[in-house]
Amino acid sequence: MGEITVTINGSQLSGSEGMTILEAAQENGIDIPTLCHRPELTPIGACRICVVEVEGSRTLVGSCHTPITQGMVIYTHSPKVLETRKVIVELLLASHCGSCFMCDKANVCELRRIAADLEVGLPRFRVRKRYYPIEDVSPYIVRDLTKCILCRRCVRACNEIKKARVFGIAYRGFDSKVVVDFDQPIDKDVCQDCDVCISFCPTGALSRVKKLGEEKKGKALVISS
Amino acid sequence: MIPTQGKKQEDLLILLEEAQNKLGYLPEELMAELAKSLDMSISDVYGVATFYSFLSTKPQGRNVIRICKCLPCLLKNAQAIIESVERETGIKPGETAPDGKFSFELTNCIGACDEAPAMMLNNEVHVNLTPGKISQILKACK
Ligand code: SF4
Ligand code: SF4
Ligand code: FES
Numbered sequence: 001m002g003e004i005t006v007t008i009n010g011s012q013l014s015g016s017e018g019m020t021i022l023e024a025a026q027e028n029g030i031d032i033p034t035l036c037h038r039p040e041l042t043p044i045g046a047c048r049i050c051v052v053e054v055e056g057s058r059t060l061v062g063s064c065h066t067p068i069t070q071g072m073v074i075y076t077h078s079p080k081v082l083e084t085r086k087v088i089v090e091l092l093l094a095s096h097c098g099s100c101f102m103c104d105k106a107n108v109c110e111l112r113r114i115a116a117d118l119e120v121g122l123p124r125f126r127v128r129k130r131y132y133p134i135e136d137v138s139p140y141i142v143r144d145l146t147k148c149i150l151c152r153r154c155v156r157a158c159n160e161i162k163k164a165r166v167f168g169i170a171y172r173g174f175d176s177k178v179v180v181d182f183d184q185p186i187d188k189d190v191c192q193d194c195d196v197c198i199s200f201c202p203t204g205a206l207s208r209v210k211k212l213g214e215e216k217k218g219k220a221l222v223i224s225s
Numbered sequence: 226m227i228p229t230q231g232k233k234q235e236d237l238l239i240l241l242e243e244a245q246n247k248l249g250y251l252p253e254e255l256m257a258e259l260a261k262s263l264d265m266s267i268s269d270v271y272g273v274a275t276f277y278s279f280l281s282t283k284p285q286g287r288n289v290i291r292i293c294k295c296l297p298c299l300l301k302n303a304q305a306i307i308e309s310v311e312r313e314t315g316i317k318p319g320e321t322a323p324d325g326k327f328s329f330e331l332t333n334c335i336g337a338c339d340e341a342p343a344m345m346l347n348n349e350v351h352v353n354l355t356p357g358k359i360s361q362i363l364k365a366c367k
């Protein structure tokens with residue numbers, strides 16, 4: 001494996017052949033936000049939040065799926081990059097339900113965290129919201145696709161890690177949706193309680209089934225005087 | 226329903242097109258069968274089938290009306306054409322008439338933008354549409 005030298009944000013760094021820009025940056029302590037990418041899964045470059053500027057390239061490039069090449073000059077936080085990332089988040093949030101206050105995912109939601117990091121403010125784009133009924137047929141998993149950002153992490157996690165191929169993407173454009181079979185609510189016949197997809201979901205779209213009063217199970221607390 | 230011996234995943238679109246031409250739509254049993262013989266998930270087959278406007282997962286009417294909904298046609302008032310089709314057929318985009326005479330759909334650009342607004346009726350392209358033309362064309366349908 002050959003050594004490759006690149007320049008990131010003005011400093012010369014070295015990486016090995018086959019490494020992506022994201023990996024080279026991370027190895028050198030530079031933080032690039034990602035949404036659709038996870039190191040465990042095949043990169044698909046769907047969300048574009050990880051874009052960086054590469055000298056000589058006409059457009060910004062997705063760092064999670066672009067390999068480094070000898071002499072590449074990369075800027076991970078230039079004004080153009082930051083502005084682009086911000087607009088991407090704004091567009092994702094434009095059709096999003098916008099109820100973080102009431103969302104169980106709130107403080108661990110990756111979308112919300114990235115929006116906060118990029119200082120995304122009040123919504124600028126007024127578009128139709130995408131609402132779906134909550135799917136809670138399965139005893140293992142609740143899907144609230146209103147919160148789905150179509151990152152396809154659940155699809156790939158199920159395909160590549162669990163090899164169960166439960167999810168697919170159907171329809172087109174604004175109507176695109178993560179579906180099970182012929183767009184049926186997920187139930188226990190197709191999915192076997194492995195939790196893999198839930199742990200990969202960056203938003204509140206996938207969650208475990210919560211049982212009312214679960215925290216009260218166990219011995220009753222008796223206070224004796 | 227359609228032969229799949231020796232076919233691979235990359236043949237899926239061709240097979241779906243074949244089935245669409247033969248049966249007029251893609252029944253669920255067919256998609257499930259294809260998924261099985263091509264070793265794919267049902268959701269992936271359904272995904273491809275619902276992505277393309279010329280594939281249909283529901284039975285179609287005898288005549289399929291497809292009005293272009295892209296910008297050049299909309300600028301040439303495709304909306305009036307859409308409304309006149311609704312008036313003539315009594316159905317809205319995405320629907321099939323109960324008597325099975327018409328299905329009405331909106332489609333992406335069909336490459337006739339220079340003569341917008343345009344539509345396809347079954348396999349024929351009609352251009353420079355006006356509400357008057359629509360009622361003529363539709364009256365001629367069986
Ligand atoms: S999924 Fe994230 S961004 Fe969406 S409502 Fe919940 S916390 Fe907010
Ligand atoms: S359900 Fe979650 S993991 Fe799956 S595509 Fe939507 S946001 Fe991504
Ligand atoms: S994280 Fe790179 S494109 Fe989504």
Ligand code: FES
Nearest residue numbers: 293298334337338
């Ligand atoms: S935009 Fe209608 S035919 Fe091209």
